[in-house]
Amino acid sequence: MKYAIYGAGAIGSVLAARLIEAGEDVSVIARGPHLAAIRSKGLQVRSKLFGDMLVRPPATDDPADIGQVDAVLVTVKMHSLPSIAPKIKVLTGPDTFIVPFQNGVPWWYFHGLGEPWEDQRLESVDTGGVISRNVDVRRVVGGIAYCSAYVAEPGIVVHRDSNRFPLGEPSGERTERIQALGRSFLKAGLKAALRTEIRHEIWVKLLGNVPFNPISALTRATLGEFLGHPPTRELVRAVMEEVRAIAAAYGIRIGISSERRIEGARRVGGHKTSMLQDLEAGRPPELEAIVGAVIELAEKAHLDVPNIRAVYALAKLLMDPRARTGSPVDAGSN
Numbered sequence: 343m344k345y346a347i348y349g350a351g352a353i354g355s356v357l358a359a360r361l362i363e364a365g366e367d368v369s370v371i372a373r374g375p376h377l378a379a380i381r382s383k384g385l386q387v388r389s390k391l392f393g394d395m396l397v398r399p400p401a402t403d404d405p406a407d408i409g410q411v412d413a414v415l416v417t418v419k420m421h422s423l424p425s426i427a428p429k430i431k432v433l434t435g436p437d438t439f440i441v442p443f444q445n446g447v448p449w450w451y452f453h454g455l456g457e458p459w460e461d462q463r464l465e466s467v468d469t470g471g472v473i474s475r476n477v478d479v480r481r482v483v484g485g486i487a488y489c490s491a492y493v494a495e496p497g498i499v500v501h502r503d504s505n506r507f508p509l510g511e512p513s514g515e516r517t518e519r520i521q522a523l524g525r526s527f528l529k530a531g532l533k534a535a536l537r538t539e540i541r542h543e544i545w546v547k548l549l550g551n552v553p554f555n556p557i558s559a560l561t562r563a564t565l566g567e568f569l570g571h572p573p574t575r576e577l578v579r580a581v582m583e584e585v586r587a588i589a590a591a592y593g594i595r596i597g598i599s600s601e602r603r604i605e606g607a608r609r610v611g612g613h614k615t616s617m618l619q620d621l622e623a624g625r626p627p628e629l630e631a632i633v634g635a636v637i638e639l640a641e642k643a644h645l646d647v648p649n650i651r652a653v654y655a656l657a658k659l660l661m662d663p664r665a666r667t668g669s670p671v672d673a674g675s676n
Contacts, residue, residue, distance in 0.1 A: 343412045343522065343523075344366075344412045344413075345368045345411060346370075346417070347368060347415045347417060348414055348433075349371065349417060349426075350371065350377075351372070351493055351499075352415035352491035353417045353443060354370065355385055356489055356501050357415055357417065358385060358393075359389075359392075360530040360532055361527075361530045363397065364529045365529075368399050369399055369400040369402070371401075371403065372401055375636050376627055379495075379498075380398075382497075384497070385397050385398070385399040386497060387491075388500050389500075389503060390503060391501065392501070396604075398575075398624075405432050408417055408433060409432070409433070411434075411435075411438060412439075413439055414434070414439075415485075416430070416441065416442040416452065416489070418444075419485075420445065420446055421451065421630065421631070422443070423467075423473055424468070424469065424472040426592050427475075427476040434478075434481065439481050440481045442531060443485045444628075445551060445628050446467070446548070446551065446628055446630075446631025447467060447632075447635035447636060448467070448544065449463075450479050450484075450512060451541070451635075452512075453482065454513040455479075455480045456511040457582045462596045464635050466634040467590045467630060478498060482512060482542075483509060483510070483519065483520055484508075484510045484537075486509075488504045488505075488506035489501070489507070505531050506535075507534045508536075508537050508540065508651060509535070510532050510538065510539065510540025511540070511635075514537075514571065516538070516664075517603050520536055524536045535551055535661065541594055541610070542594050542597070545585070546596055548632070549582055549600070549603055550597065552581055552631050552650060553582060553653070554578070554615050554653065555618075555627075555628070556617060556633055556656075557577065558614065558615040558617060558618040558659065559627065560653070560656055560657055564614055565610050565611065565615070566612055569607055575604065576609075577653075579600050579601075579604065582600040583600065583602075584640075584645075584650050586600075587647070588639050589637060592643065606641060627657075627661050629654070633657065
């Protein structure tokens with residue numbers, strides 16, 4: 343299978359290295375010093391699960407250099423997707439499919455849900471419809487990344503743990519394309535369970551991400567610290583119950599208890615969430631995809647979610663420069 347990996351940062355680099363080692367044809371789209379290092383020295387991935395890997399994929403910052411592929415794996419963060427969406431077209435042929443691996447609620451969430459949701463759009467993640475105008479939603483295969491990795495320095499990625507990439511058609515069908523993708527991932531040693539209800543997987547991840555990420559960023563605390571503190575632990579539980587209610591409004595019953603999810607995260611201990619890491623590094627956080635879009639889903643379902651809104655409001659003030667200057671900021675659906 344011929345792949346283009348759009349956004350060869352930490353997760354994209356792990357996918358690239360494993361697929362190349364499995365014999366797949368992989369090109370990567372990156373930028374800046376990381377791209378320069380890949381071109382000059384190759385891409386090095388140091389993995390606790392797979393050992394050290396050094397691969398030399400064709401690397402560019404212009405997808406037109408690659409041309410049409412069988413599958414595009416999109417591993418940029420959600421807030422970067424509108425800027426790259428118009429550039430994805432040059433990678434697509436008649437049967438090309440696109441697998442977005444982003445945190446939070448995906449821009450394609452309503453596709454295939456039927457009435458009354460089919461024509462809905464999430465403004466918080468697809469502002470102005472930029473993504474949906476440029477990416478044919480019928481090409482989309484749902485994907486979720488459970489993979490802890492980071493770029494240690496340009497050209498070098500450290501893969502710490504986890505290797506799960508659940509996949510699923512938005513329609514729930516077991517299509518030929520998703521079965522081919524699953525076989526390719528499995529050949530590469532990637533745990534790629536094919537799900538008939540990929541949205542359930544999305545909500546399982548949101549159950550933790552919606553409270554953990556912004557609360558960690560607000561408190562500057564690790565998972566072990568704020569989940570070991572009874573007041574913040576109770577706030578996490580309250581947020582989780584609101585997440586459950588929103589999921590239920592869209593027909594999803596989250597199949598893991600809040601207490602089990604909390605306790606599992608607490609045992610991780612000194613881990614900083616991705617949102618806290620982004621905040622400390624001066625990178626834009628994924629607040630809208632992880633929290634803002636969940637509030638927008640609650641609004642569409644006419645649900646009151648005061649705890650999520652309170653956490654979002656504080657995180658927005660912390661992370662959005664416009665909020666600090668008094669410029670208008672749409673709370674919940676921007």
